[in-house]
Amino acid sequence: MTSIPATKAAITALKIEQRVERDVKAGIPEVDRRNHTDSEESMRSYVVREIIGRVHENRQGELDKELADRSDVDIRQLYQEMKNTESLVEKSVAARLANLVSGIKQRAQEYSALRMDLEMFRERNGLTREAVYRESKLLHFSIVFFIVILETVLNAFFLSKGSALGLVGGFFQAFIISMINLGFAAFLAFSLRHCFHLNALRKIGAGVLFGAVLLASGVFVLGVGHYREALEADPFTASQVAMSTLQAQPMGIQDFNSWIMVVVSGIALVLLTAKFFVVDDRYPGYTSVTRRVKSQHAAWRDAHEDAIDSVNQMAEEMQDGISDTEKTIRAQFIQFKASIERSEEIHRHYHEDIIKAQGLLDELVRYYQSYSARMMNRRSAYFGELLRFELEKLPRLNTTGLEQHKQDLATFEQVMDELDHTYTGAIDVVNRRCETIQAALSELVDKLELDHGLRRG
Known part of the structure; x- marks a missing residue:
């Protein structure tokens, strides 16, 4: 970042001593002058243009960067998504639940068909015992x-x-x-x-x-x-x-x-x-049909267990997503608040830079006056006030958006006060919905087992 240079560096850059020597040869400054010379006025222009201008450009760049970073914050959207967890859960659950129900029904039909094949096999072959193998x-x-x-x-x-x-x-x-x-x-x-x-x-x-x-x-x-x-x-x-x-x-x-x-x-x-x-069982074919039924029974049992596991996994994924959202909101709030503080600090530093630049200008004018007095071998005749910046003409920092972001910060602080309650409510919504789904799946399994004769009522 460009900062206010030291006095000696500014004297060298402005070539003040050469200016004085040139002004003295031209008879400037006069003995009883009451106005600043052109060289002194050029010092003010140099400081405003070259020093304050560059400092302003760098400070403005820092402010713009902070503004861009704050503009990327989506706390409102994330918080609203957390508040709308119930509707989001319903959208996520609908397709998953339909697939689970379809899979369970298909397994039930396949298991029922194989059980029917086994019963028909026993009936055709006069078997009343279980297969021994x-x-x-x-x-x-x-x-x-x-x-x-x-x-x-x-x-x-x-x-x-x-x-x-x-x-x-x-x-x-x-x-x-x-x-x-x-x-x-x-x-x-x-x-x-x-x-x-x-x-x-x-x-x-x-x-x-x-x-x-x-x-x-x-x-x-x-x-x-x-x-x-x-x-x-x-x-x-x-x-x-x-x-x-x-x-x-x-x-x-x-x-x-x-x-x-x-x-x-x-x-x-x-x-x-x-x-x-x-x-294998001594009756031909009895073992193979029994094995198929047992294999399908295991698949039917696994289908129910897999459905419950899938619901639990879905609940964990949604809870992890909610947890990540909550962490993101807190992290963005901390960054947003820190960015506003940095913007205010940049603005304050710029005003301090102007004060330092005024001090530098005072030193440059004093050096010009004292050096010219030595060159003319007499006391400096000018004892009026030193040059002052015309503050209204100095470049101002563009703080567009900062005030709005300060208002947003107040809103975000309110969000943070409510975040714990909203987060807990969102987790509870996921838990309740998944418990409801698990109960519905258990009821579906019971109903399918009764409808397909997989167990007695």
Whole structure:
């Protein structure tokens, strides 16, 4: 910011000594003068134009900046929004509530439809009990994996002795055998489950399939034993020899280790079949329809809980918004009040600058008079009053808007007195409205459950 310069700096800038020397050569000032010289008058013009003018420009810039900052304050609008919280809440809630209600109704319809499918399934198949099955599929697959790996490891030990690749070759052969056993077990469990079907034709078909698969799996297990026995004699002809001896003498295995392989594969087959059978209800299809109903029931329950959570989240968001608005109002009020005080301080400093500029002008005139007296080797003849600024001609600061903002400050102070009460009222409005919505959602859930037969009244 441009300020009032020191006297020596002003003397140098005005070149007063050169002026005096020029005036003295021209016979100025006169001995008995009573008026100021042109040089003295030019000092006043210089101070007004160059010094006070620049100070005025900078002070006015500061005032304009403060005015612009105060004009950006929107305390009235923010406060009015807080007072109109109820209407704003209604606008925000309307769309959200419609979506929640629509989602809950859709879930209720889907759940009701699946329950109806389950009841129709029970009615068609004469079922009066609940489905019995294992909830955890992960545990089921873990046990199946363990059985397959255990069978593979045990059989790999026996097959490795006759394999050209040793233990690695025996392991891969054993793994293939285990996977075939796994397929047989799945078909056995499938066919066995359909033996409990209400339809007689399906029972007969399932029984025939079960017998065929059981026979095939038994032949395969015996074939594994024959292959193990032939493998030790000649690995290259083991397959042909095993098929021949299996056809001629299915039970004619002579090697003890081969019988152990047959027993291991048979036990694995039985365990896998039992595991596949007990993982689901013994009645075919009962587990899948029951799982769908339970899954939809969980989705229905989650839909209600999610709706309540959504309302709570919405309430928190609106409360956070109200809290932010309240903080913004307080911050803007503090800035607004401080800006007015700074504007008044700038105005006061400008008047102080004028007084300092007058003092500078006095010093410049005195220096001019004293220097000219020394140059003329006589006492200064001029003892009249020093130059004074014509105050009415000095540039004035434009304080447009400051008085209006002072009036606004009084209004804002009243707003601040009422802010705590308004803030509390706005929070209460949000809480009451959200509690009302939650109660309405609970009533809707009860009504939907009764209308769709999801529970008894």
